[in-house]
Amino acid sequence: MAVTQTVPSAPHEPAVNLEASGRVARRQRLSRASRYVLLGTALLGVSALVVLGIDTVMNGWGRVTPEFFTNYPSRFADQAGLRSSIIGSVWVLSLTMALVVPIGLGTAIWIEEFAPQNAVLGIIKINLANLAGVPSIIYGVLGLAIFVRFLSFGPSILAGALTLFLMILPMTIIAAQEAIRQVPDSIRQGSLALGASQWQTVWGHVLPGAMPGMITGVILAMARAAGETAALVMIGAFAFIAYDNTSIMDNFTVIPVQIYNWTTRPQEGFRADAAAGIIVLMVIVLTFNIGAAVLRERFRRH
Amino acid sequence: MPDVRTPAPQVTPRPTGRVSVPAGIERVMEDRKANEYTPPEPAALTVRDLDFYYGSRRALAGIDLQFPEKMITALIGPSGCGKSTLLRCLNRMNDLIEGSRVDGEIEYHGLNLYDRGVDPVEVRRRIGMVFQKPNPFPKSIYDNVIFGARVNGFRGNADELVERSLRQAALWDEVKDDLKKSGLALSGGQQQRLCIARALAVEPEIILMDEPCSALDPIATLKIEELMRELAEHYTIIIVTHNMQQAARVSDYTAFLLAGEAGSGEVIEYGPTEEIFANPRDKRTEDYITGRFG
Ligand SMILES: Nc1ncnc2c1ncn2[C@@H]1O[C@H](COP(=O)(O)OP(=O)(O)OP(=O)(O)O)[C@@H](O)[C@H]1O
Ligand SMILES: [Mg+2]
Numbered sequence: 001m002a003v004t005q006t007v008p009s010a011p012h013e014p015a016v017n018l019e020a021s022g023r024v025a026r027r028q029r030l031s032r033a034s035r036y037v038l039l040g041t042a043l044l045g046v047s048a049l050v051v052l053g054i055d056t057v058m059n060g061w062g063r064v065t066p067e068f069f070t071n072y073p074s075r076f077a078d079q080a081g082l083r084s085s086i087i088g089s090v091w092v093l094s095l096t097m098a099l100v101v102p103i104g105l106g107t108a109i110w111i112e113e114f115a116p117q118n119a120v121l122g123i124i125k126i127n128l129a130n131l132a133g134v135p136s137i138i139y140g141v142l143g144l145a146i147f148v149r150f151l152s153f154g155p156s157i158l159a160g161a162l163t164l165f166l167m168i169l170p171m172t173i174i175a176a177q178e179a180i181r182q183v184p185d186s187i188r189q190g191s192l193a194l195g196a197s198q199w200q201t202v203w204g205h206v207l208p209g210a211m212p213g214m215i216t217g218v219i220l221a222m223a224r225a226a227g228e229t230a231a232l233v234m235i236g237a238f239a240f241i242a243y244d245n246t247s248i249m250d251n252f253t254v255i256p257v258q259i260y261n262w263t264t265r266p267q268e269g270f271r272a273d274a275a276a277g278i279i280v281l282m283v284i285v286l287t288f289n290i291g292a293a294v295l296r297e298r299f300r301r302h
Numbered sequence: 303m304p305d306v307r308t309p310a311p312q313v314t315p316r317p318t319g320r321v322s323v324p325a326g327i328e329r330v331m332e333d334r335k336a337n338e339y340t341p342p343e344p345a346a347l348t349v350r351d352l353d354f355y356y357g358s359r360r361a362l363a364g365i366d367l368q369f370p371e372k373m374i375t376a377l378i379g380p381s382g383c384g385k386s387t388l389l390r391c392l393n394r395m396n397d398l399i400e401g402s403r404v405d406g407e408i409e410y411h412g413l414n415l416y417d418r419g420v421d422p423v424e425v426r427r428r429i430g431m432v433f434q435k436p437n438p439f440p441k442s443i444y445d446n447v448i449f450g451a452r453v454n455g456f457r458g459n460a461d462e463l464v465e466r467s468l469r470q471a472a473l474w475d476e477v478k479d480d481l482k483k484s485g486l487a488l489s490g491g492q493q494q495r496l497c498i499a500r501a502l503a504v505e506p507e508i509i510l511m512d513e514p515c516s517a518l519d520p521i522a523t524l525k526i527e528e529l530m531r532e533l534a535e536h537y538t539i540i541i542v543t544h545n546m547q548q549a550a551r552v553s554d555y556t557a558f559l560l561a562g563e564a565g566s567g568e569v570i571e572y573g574p575t576e577e578i579f580a581n582p583r584d585k586r587t588e589d590y591i592t593g594r595f596g
Contacts, residue, residue: 041331193395194501195430195504205439
């Protein structure tokens with residue numbers, strides 16, 4: 001190929017000008033400007049959260065005392081505590097998790113690894129995505145109709161856990177499906193070609209590979225269940241509980257419902273209780289989320 | 303590749319499709335068809351009139367092949383002619399593909415692999431497979447090797463089996479100091495030998511290899527080829543390759559496949575490797591192995 005030589009006569013004068021000009025300069029200005037606009041919107045959102053957080057901490061920090069954790073709710077704001085709602089939360093969430101882990105993960109494994117890939121399955125998959133977006137209050141209505149009334153469980157821990165289980169089941173399944181799909185097909189093929197059965201392949205390779213994603217999904221779903229109020233209020237978990245739960249048929253309350261309860265009181269003191277409750281709940285949910293992130297990182301490194 | 307080749311024999315063009323010739327007449331024809339060949343050794347696998355469909359699309363049509371025991375048979379042919387498909391039929395890996403269908407039979411020790419009562423898991427235990435891209439499990443070298451044996455109920459001395467398999471795959475010396483290392487931390491060539499070791503640990507009878515060297519450099523390729531020659535003392539090996547030199551260097555028998563008009567792969571020529579390369583009977587075989595093919 002012939003190369004036309006364009007050697008500049010003066011060695012100090014470069015042949016090309018690489019400074020932005022014309023259209024390029026305009027595009028670059030726009031690009032720089034957009035960065036600041038986006039930073040601004042991000043700051044707006046974050047600062048609103050920070051202000052809310054500070055306000056809550058200022059209002060409630062004084063009430064976060066040891067007694068706040070050991071006292072039952074009370075008519076007197078300065079004696080009210082989270083004891084029964086913490087115990088209720090532990091009961092409900094444990095039961096919810098005991099249901100969602102086997103059923104949610106099992107369903108995801110079945111859909112991804114065993115189900116015949118046909119139209120029916122396609123419809124199920126689409127519906128799962130839709131169900132994950134349904135507002136929680138709808139699950140409350142469902143729980144009220146089925147578990148509380150039809151199955152006569154009453155506003156019990158069992159009914160509450162079943163309702164929360166239904167609520168977080170779709171998102172758990174979807175997260176687990178996502179994790180299972182991350183396991184490359186070549187691994188499955190390699191395993192099957194060695195004479196492993198499908199179940200041995202799933203157990204030996206797919207599950208270990210998908211585990212971090214599945215655990216993360218479960219934890220995030222549980223964080224959502226831990227903060228859920230509307231669905232539980234709907235099924236009637238709004239009672240004044242001044243005892244420790246001992247059975248899944250007990251009436252119960254949970255931390256977010258207790259907080260909601262306090263915010264409905266006219267007395268000033270209960271506002272501080274609500275703020276203190278929010279601090280506790282935020283710490284719990286944050287712990288869940290950090291736990292999920294740490295686990296994910298830990299697994300990723302291996 | 304042999305450079306000195308006798309000129310292609312003058313053969314009258316024969317119809318290659320499935321033309322119904324009265325049995326008597328066919329037997330009278332002196333010259334056998336290029337794709338009709340029966341190796342003298344006993345067959346490890348015999349493919350009879352095999353058709354394979356992906357949905358309604360026929361990918362293989364009327365395949366007839368005998369793979370002789372403890373020999374290396376190469377499957378060659380242009381991309382898309384169905385080599386991998388045929389290979390996957392041989393250990394029923396195609397069962398995993400939704401909507402696929404097999405017609406015809408593959409005989410193994412007097413049994414048809416596609417008979418109703420045959421379990422694909424049993425088949426794959428006896429007929430192992432090494433893939434084009436090395437696919438070690440994200441586990442230790444040790445666990446990679448032992449997995450297949452374990453799932454098949456191996457109860458013996460695991461350490462011994464791991465060492466023997468890795469030695470057979472010519473990998474032992476390179477990894478013996480750190481069997482706990484992840485299989486993914488090996489080089490591509492080492493990974494492929496790990497995959498071979500993993501397949502050997504199950505003690506299969508037949509090993510299928512789908513372009514096992516295509517992701518490897520020439521040195522690693524040579525190592526695997528040497529290894530294949532050694533393994534052929536005990537195992538029947540069927541290998542798909544795009545590399546003519548490799549087929550010529552390593553295989554005893556070669557089958558040349560080509561997709562026909564309808565896009566279904568057919569066997570064009572089959573025979574001892576030297577004959578196929580030195581003296582192809584079919585013009586299309588010659589064109590392909592000399593690189594005159596599209
Ligand atoms: N899973 C599949 N579903 C549908 N069609 C397929 C599938 N796999 C392969 N095919 C088609 O079947 C034909 C044969 O494919 P195959 O992979 O067996 O060819 P090949 O000879 O191995 O080619 P290559 O040399 O490129 O690997 C091709 O036309 C391909 O498009
Ligand atoms: Mg192929």
